[in-house]
Amino acid sequence: MSIEIRSLGKRFGNFVALQDINLDIPGGELVALLGPSGCGKTTLLRIIAGMESADTGQVLFAGEEATHLHARERNVGFVFQHYALFRHMSVFENVAFGLRVKARKLRPVESEIRRRVDALLKLVQLDWLADRYPSQLSGGQRQRIALARALAVEPKVLLLDEPFGALDTKVRKELRRWLRRLHDEMHISSVFVTHDQEEALEVADRVVVMNHGRIEQIGSPDEVYSNPASPFVYQFLGNVNVFHSRLHGAWADVERSVPERATSSEAMAFVRPHDIEIEHRPVSGSLQATVQEVHAIGPLVRVELAHGSELIEVELTRDRAAALTLAKGQQVWLKPRQIKVFAAPSGSLEEGGSGI
Amino acid sequence: MPSTRSHPARVLPGFSLSLGCALVYLSLLVLLPLSGLGFKASHLSFYEFWEMATGERALASYRITFGASLLAALINAVFGLIVAWVLVRYSFPGKRLIDALVDLPFALPTAVAGITLATLYSSNGWIGRYAESFGVKVAFTPLGIVVALTFIGLPFVVRTLQPVIEDIEPEVEEAAASLGASRLQTFVRVVFPGLFPALLTGFTLAFSRSIGEYGSVIFIAGNMPLISEITPLLIISKLEQYDVVGATALAVVMLLISFALLLAVNTLQWWAANRHHGNTRPSTGGKP
Numbered sequence: 001m002s003i004e005i006r007s008l009g010k011r012f013g014n015f016v017a018l019q020d021i022n023l024d025i026p027g028g029e030l031v032a033l034l035g036p037s038g039c040g041k042t043t044l045l046r047i048i049a050g051m052e053s054a055d056t057g058q059v060l061f062a063g064e065e066a067t068h069l070h071a072r073e074r075n076v077g078f079v080f081q082h083y084a085l086f087r088h089m090s091v092f093e094n095v096a097f098g099l100r101v102k103a104r105k106l107r108p109v110e111s112e113i114r115r116r117v118d119a120l121l122k123l124v125q126l127d128w129l130a131d132r133y134p135s136q137l138s139g140g141q142r143q144r145i146a147l148a149r150a151l152a153v154e155p156k157v158l159l160l161d162e163p164f165g166a167l168d169t170k171v172r173k174e175l176r177r178w179l180r181r182l183h184d185e186m187h188i189s190s191v192f193v194t195h196d197q198e199e200a201l202e203v204a205d206r207v208v209v210m211n212h213g214r215i216e217q218i219g220s221p222d223e224v225y226s227n228p229a230s231p232f233v234y235q236f237l238g239n240v241n242v243f244h245s246r247l248h249g250a251w252a253d254v255e256r257s258v259p260e261r262a263t264s265s266e267a268m269a270f271v272r273p274h275d276i277e278i279e280h281r282p283v284s285g286s287l288q289a290t291v292q293e294v295h296a297i298g299p300l301v302r303v304e305l306a307h308g309s310e311l312i313e314v315e316l317t318r319d320r321a322a323a324l325t326l327a328k329g330q331q332v333w334l335k336p337r338q339i340k341v342f343a344a345p346s347g348s349l350e351e352g353g354s355g356i
Numbered sequence: 357m358p359s360t361r362s363h364p365a366r367v368l369p370g371f372s373l374s375l376g377c378a379l380v381y382l383s384l385l386v387l388l389p390l391s392g393l394g395f396k397a398s399h400l401s402f403y404e405f406w407e408m409a410t411g412e413r414a415l416a417s418y419r420i421t422f423g424a425s426l427l428a429a430l431i432n433a434v435f436g437l438i439v440a441w442v443l444v445r446y447s448f449p450g451k452r453l454i455d456a457l458v459d460l461p462f463a464l465p466t467a468v469a470g471i472t473l474a475t476l477y478s479s480n481g482w483i484g485r486y487a488e489s490f491g492v493k494v495a496f497t498p499l500g501i502v503v504a505l506t507f508i509g510l511p512f513v514v515r516t517l518q519p520v521i522e523d524i525e526p527e528v529e530e531a532a533a534s535l536g537a538s539r540l541q542t543f544v545r546v547v548f549p550g551l552f553p554a555l556l557t558g559f560t561l562a563f564s565r566s567i568g569e570y571g572s573v574i575f576i577a578g579n580m581p582l583i584s585e586i587t588p589l590l591i592i593s594k595l596e597q598y599d600v601v602g603a604t605a606l607a608v609v610m611l612l613i614s615f616a617l618l619l620a621v622n623t624l625q626w627w628a629a630n631r632h633h634g635n636t637r638p639s640t641g642g643k644p
Contacts, residue, residue, distance in 0.1 A: 050534075051530050051533070051534070071534050072534070072535075072536045072538065075536075077534070080531060082525065082527065084530070084531040085528075085531075086531075086546055087550060088549040097545070098535035098536055098537075100545075101535065101536055101537040101541045101545070102536060149535065150534075150535075153536055
């Protein structure tokens, strides 16, 4: 089922939580709301779920007005960061809850409830835990039960608020792949909130990047990563080196290809650490720098270099680092493979061009 | 105590030392005086004891003491739950003041409470005047005893429930709502079962406090034998007539009934608190 959000606004006292949010989520998509804490992503999710009411704007489910519908009438599955399982109920009863509270004429008979709960527990691969209580489960198991509970009422929309936020890295990776598979099997629309860019880029069909109660960019994971619409998106999605163009004469060549308005005013250039090439001798448009630190981190080698008073981070593959044999204090020349320039005036997010 | 969580790290050194300490302390404070009571009572033959403990006046006093205490504790369980819920979940001007007021029955000398209540509820008092016009007499009747016991029992229920209500994540209620549960269903199926053990504890505390209450009751009760005379008062009046043995007999009966009741309620509470955790409860607790 599709979800449409039209010029939504929400304030808490003087704090503007959401401002003029417009978003279309087509049926069957898995969408990530990505942003730093306090950016309004959870508030937006809670408004979609009907747990919070918007000050202005509309929420439409499948084209129908749902703005003032109570949470219990929205038929939305909600998964909380801290699971919110019913502590005094067994796993089975937790999952059965949504079926048991249905009005008498809609409620399935006991044998049907049993069959459906068993099927859901099999789906989340925890049928052997049916008689346990939530306090006896691990975090990952609890979250899978919470998901099974949300799915029991056959929701048209599944909303997840930082679903893997409280879990350790390994379980988190496992669960997000599993969520992706589950989403594809269930044919529902899912929206999940996260502050983890890796999680959003890996799992979602589309990523909505938010900041200060506004949407910064909507796009596929590849789009938002390789073609960020604003300095914020650039900085939020992965590491980045920021150059204030006037200071870096050697790279000025690069920026001449940029439209006049960017170079004439203060401009900022963004380069990802893995988009910088290190050379032993100067090439055209390269920047001189001194090697400060070399760290081997897993499959990558991270090199910290100083250009004047500024620190530049470069990531190399192990092979490349071995070929370069970098040493502390060595003079090298840096050449960006890909660079993106934004006009710097505060607040304005005008886009410059990109190129080599 | 409401919390049954066990912490893996022991703060007090040495299990045997701390257990020993606890037992000696309890013996000095509780067991020794009580066994003295039993010793004194053992001077009586069983027949004499039975005669004294089941006299007409004594039986009536048991009925009024335990009956009024039970009723007061039940009233407190209901309204104390509401007060605790409001104090935890809502913020409103004057909340701190009301929160402090709850403790007043703890601090107020019971005699002062008794006199105040008696004045309020007597036939020309502020409340009693209107109650009387409806034909309800409060002061100097068994109903007055219930009023006094309700007053002194309230903080027990509220203070026991408050931390437990704070511990319930509001998200649990939202989860229930998103699954289609109505407010009533959410309360009955989700919120109340979580509160029940603590409510039972608060009820027990209020109930046991009421059974032993003396000061506030005697001023409002009227103390008419067979109608509004509580057992503690009967014990005092026996002592005043130097009938120590008779007083002891009554005391032993009260002790036995109280102990049996408390044991029953505690067992029920233990059962309610533990049935959901099995015995392999990990130390992570409910919240991460």
